[in-house]
Amino acid sequence: MAPQEIKRIDQRRFKIDLHPQVRQLLLDLKEMTLSHVEEGSPAAKRIYPIAYQSSPEMEMDFERLTREPLTDLHRQNLNIFESSLSKSELSEDEAHAWMGALNDMRLVLGTALDIAEDQEAPDENDPNYDGYVVYDLLTYLQGMLIEEMQAKERG
């Protein structure tokens, strides 16, 4: 059985064991996600949700104040993710950045793939098949990270 990719060691550390090909894939995804976030492309619409749905004026004020810090935060998480991707151990802060980065990657890729509520298993003949497989990998890793972050007392 393959070792678990992300595992909490103690209150402050997580053990990381990713296949080199998975690391490279995640690196590429990070770059792609960051460029969508910085451009504010349609695939990044879930990164910048509309807060005031019924008041364009209030939304404009809210966006003016939050857009830049929001972009900075996502950029920071994605960059911490990249710089700690080849480590075998993560701190709690790094793991937290990973959570943000993995979620951003799922939000951008999932939006590009137009993921639906009851998404069916990907069909091999679908032109987006590879995208769905990568999306499932991100879901798998994020689900594992959530479980391990909640397992505070292990170690």
Next chain:
Amino acid sequence: MTGSLQTTPVIEHIAFPSEIFEDDRPWKVVVWNDPINLMSYVTWVLQRLFGYSLEKAHQLMIEVHTKGKAVVASGEREKVELDAYRLHEYGLWATIEQD
């Protein structure tokens, strides 16, 4: 979060009764169902941001998932704006509404 979240400057003016009434209505933060964010992730974020127990966060997440949305916090406008911003930091679909 870098920098501070400022609120819209309030221009001094004479408040008419209708405006006072309008300002008094409580503000709410609503989280909407989204096909991408994991259910376990939504629960984790609600616990982390608002200090909710696992039970309460789970209950709110189920409400979001089954009813399409849930009010996760309420209060003054400045507070709910900050709450919504923090939820946006985590990529949750949060909106601000007034009763």
